[in-house]
Amino acid sequence: MGPEIVAYPFLFLAIFFESFILVTFLSKPARRARGRVASSETPSVAIIVPCLNESATVAATCESLLALEYPAEKLSVILVDNGSTDTTPEVMARFKDHPQVTLLLEKNRGKHLAVNAGIATTTADIVGCLDADSFVEPGALREMVGCFENLQVGATTAAMSVHRPRNILQHMQNAEYIYGIVLRHSMSTVNGIHVTPGPFSLYRRETVVRLGGFRAAYQTEDLEMCLRLQKAGYLIEHAPHARVYTKAPHTLFALLKQRTRWTSGFLRNMFNYRGMIGNRRYGALGMIVLPIAFPAMLGGITMFFASLLLFGTSVVHAYQIRDGIPFSYAYLPHAPAFDWFYIPSSVYLLLVAVTIIGMLTLIALGKRISKTPGSLLQGMISYLLLYSLIAPLWLMRSTVDVAIGKKRAWR
Amino acid sequence: MSLTARNALIALGITVLIVGTIAYAIQYLDRQRIAEISAIEDQIAIDTLSLETQFSLLASAPCESATSTELIAEFSDLGERLSYTESQLGSNNAQVIQLKKQYTLLEIRDYLATKQLAAACGLKPVTVLYFYSNAGDCTTCDRAGYTLSYLHDTYPALRVYSFDYHLDLGALKTLISIAKVKEEFPAFIVNGTTSYDFISLEDLESRFPKGALSTTTVSH
Numbered sequence: 001m002g003p004e005i006v007a008y009p010f011l012f013l014a015i016f017f018e019s020f021i022l023v024t025f026l027s028k029p030a031r032r033a034r035g036r037v038a039s040s041e042t043p044s045v046a047i048i049v050p051c052l053n054e055s056a057t058v059a060a061t062c063e064s065l066l067a068l069e070y071p072a073e074k075l076s077v078i079l080v081d082n083g084s085t086d087t088t089p090e091v092m093a094r095f096k097d098h099p100q101v102t103l104l105l106e107k108n109r110g111k112h113l114a115v116n117a118g119i120a121t122t123t124a125d126i127v128g129c130l131d132a133d134s135f136v137e138p139g140a141l142r143e144m145v146g147c148f149e150n151l152q153v154g155a156t157t158a159a160m161s162v163h164r165p166r167n168i169l170q171h172m173q174n175a176e177y178i179y180g181i182v183l184r185h186s187m188s189t190v191n192g193i194h195v196t197p198g199p200f201s202l203y204r205r206e207t208v209v210r211l212g213g214f215r216a217a218y219q220t221e222d223l224e225m226c227l228r229l230q231k232a233g234y235l236i237e238h239a240p241h242a243r244v245y246t247k248a249p250h251t252l253f254a255l256l257k258q259r260t261r262w263t264s265g266f267l268r269n270m271f272n273y274r275g276m277i278g279n280r281r282y283g284a285l286g287m288i289v290l291p292i293a294f295p296a297m298l299g300g301i302t303m304f305f306a307s308l309l310l311f312g313t314s315v316v317h318a319y320q321i322r323d324g325i326p327f328s329y330a331y332l333p334h335a336p337a338f339d340w341f342y343i344p345s346s347v348y349l350l351l352v353a354v355t356i357i358g359m360l361t362l363i364a365l366g367k368r369i370s371k372t373p374g375s376l377l378q379g380m381i382s383y384l385l386l387y388s389l390i391a392p393l394w395l396m397r398s399t400v401d402v403a404i405g406k407k408r409a410w411r
Numbered sequence: 412m413s414l415t416a417r418n419a420l421i422a423l424g425i426t427v428l429i430v431g432t433i434a435y436a437i438q439y440l441d442r443q444r445i446a447e448i449s450a451i452e453d454q455i456a457i458d459t460l461s462l463e464t465q466f467s468l469l470a471s472a473p474c475e476s477a478t479s480t481e482l483i484a485e486f487s488d489l490g491e492r493l494s495y496t497e498s499q500l501g502s503n504n505a506q507v508i509q510l511k512k513q514y515t516l517l518e519i520r521d522y523l524a525t526k527q528l529a530a531a532c533g534l535k536p537v538t539v540l541y542f543y544s545n546a547g548d549c550t551t552c553d554r555a556g557y558t559l560s561y562l563h564d565t566y567p568a569l570r571v572y573s574f575d576y577h578l579d580l581g582a583l584k585t586l587i588s589i590a591k592v593k594e595e596f597p598a599f600i601v602n603g604t605t606s607y608d609f610i611s612l613e614d615l616e617s618r619f620p621k622g623a624l625s626t627t628t629v630s631h
Contacts, residue, residue, distance in 0.1 A: 324612045325561050
């Protein structure tokens with residue numbers, strides 16, 4: 001037995017979790033949710049766009065909102081500048097005469113206060129949040145508002161993917177986001193969603209106000225609000241046909257920074273909401289999603305080091321034993337005839353293969369149910385090649401940050 | 412039962428089924444590998460016995476058999492399979508040890524038959540007896556083994572016999588005793604001359620009789 005033995009419990013958990021998503025995906029309530037048609041109801045909706053130095057994208061974000069297929073008199077857009085130091089206020093000013101748009105200029109006191117300021121100016125039934133680097137498809141809102149016909153629903157999330165992925169990192173994130181679609185779709189069936197992402201989530205305004213609005217929550221106010229809604233007994237829905245696209249970090253450093261913020265925010269919020277972990281009252285969220293998150297993080301780090309050790313020792317050993325042997329014999333392929341005897345086979349390899357196949361299946365399902373356009377081939381390849389190498393970096397960084405109490409700037 | 416509990420139970424069942432199927436499949440493959448090695452050993456045993464019987468029947472050496480590379484190739488193939496299986500199942504696996512003992516016996520018998528045939532037919536085959544250890548006391552054995560594989564693939568008539576020094580087998584202990592092989596690894600006996608340690612390919616080649624490697628290639 002080598003270092004791979006430490007990976008077995010994590011692989012078992014990974015296969016269990018993937019199976020759970022798949023079984024839930026195939027269940028009747030999930031099938032019914034997928035078959036739900038866009039609502040004909042049109043409650044009043046206000047979409048709040050908090051902006052901090054988003055001059056490059058905020059105009060397109062606002063235009064995508066104004067292009068939503070929704071009665072103009074029922075839809076308003078609130079652009080909240082959160083103390084930008086670039087030309088964001090000037091870009092926002094282009095919309096000052098638009099009858100559906102309200103402009104607010106705030107000091108930079110945190111995203112949560114910018115959103116709360118927006119909520120305070122509206123009496124709409126539904127309030128939405130859209131990050132200023134995200135863009136909605138015209139039919140998205142109609143797909144989502146129908147979820148609020150159930151009065152127990154406190155929030156609804158959309159089907160998020162990466163806006164025009166260009167490099168390998170963005171393709172990797174695109175595959176991950178699309179996996180998130182099927183994950184949230186399945187989890188919404190058993191009320192197991194733990195975050196209502198910034199790129200387009202809708203909330204029942206009255207509920208948010210009753211719960212005291214958004215909080216700072218370690219720069220992950222969307223996650224905290226979702227947990228608070230869950231704790232208060234509300235349901236979190238998901239609209240898999242409501243497509244929204246968001247800009248994804250294109251450099252490794254930016255990605256690490258973003259994910260460290262998300263992960264450390266999750267860990268810190270989980271400390272505040274630790275009573276939900278393993279609590280049967282919170283169903284799938286309390287018994288499966290939150291408890292599995294911790295071994296999943298530990299597994300990501302452990303498997304990273306175990307694989308590194310396995311791969312490293314194999315490469316070094318292979319190099320050492322070939323030392324001094326002619327290159328053509330030692331390193332060039334010999335075109336061997338196929339022989340089943342030498343097929344690499346071990347419990348570890350096959351478990352990893354099953355986990356990968358499960359993940360690729362879920363990504364493909366996410367794309368299928370959301371009808372997200374574009375090819376996923378590059379996304380899947382980059383996800384397979386990079387994710388398990390990069391994710392442990394932010395997992396370790398955020399774990400250390402939380403352990404030593406280090407706080408980082410948003411950007 | 413709630414939908415969550417029902418789905419979790421089904422997912423758990425699927426997971427156990429997948430893990431169980433994988434474990435069974437691996438065991439099945441390992442059993443098949445063992446069976447294949449066993450079948451090859453049986454075949455080699457028959458070939459070796461046939462050679463020895465021919466020798467006895469004719470009361471002289473069947474010299475055309477002495478230059479055949481078929482048996483050498485069979486040995487090489489068997490050795491590689493056994494080595495791969497050992498790496499998969501571990502050197503402490505009872506079946507692996509049993510197969511290694513049979514393989515070692517076949518090697519010794521072939522080595523003796525080769526010596527007899529060479530003497531009777533006036534041939535000068537190049538043979539290497541290679542003694543290694545899996546007990547963690549040989550840091551260069553993997554390199555030495557790979558280098559011998561390279562030499563054998565390059566010079567197909569070269570007869571390489573590999574022995575696990577610590578294998579608990581009477582015939583092997585006798586061979587070690589007769590050849591006076593010390594417990595130092597790796598150990599090589601090239602055409603009767605014993606040497607120890609492994610430094611490089613060039614160093615190993617220098618232990619072969621001059622010109623031996625270039626003349627050991629046999630056309631099929």
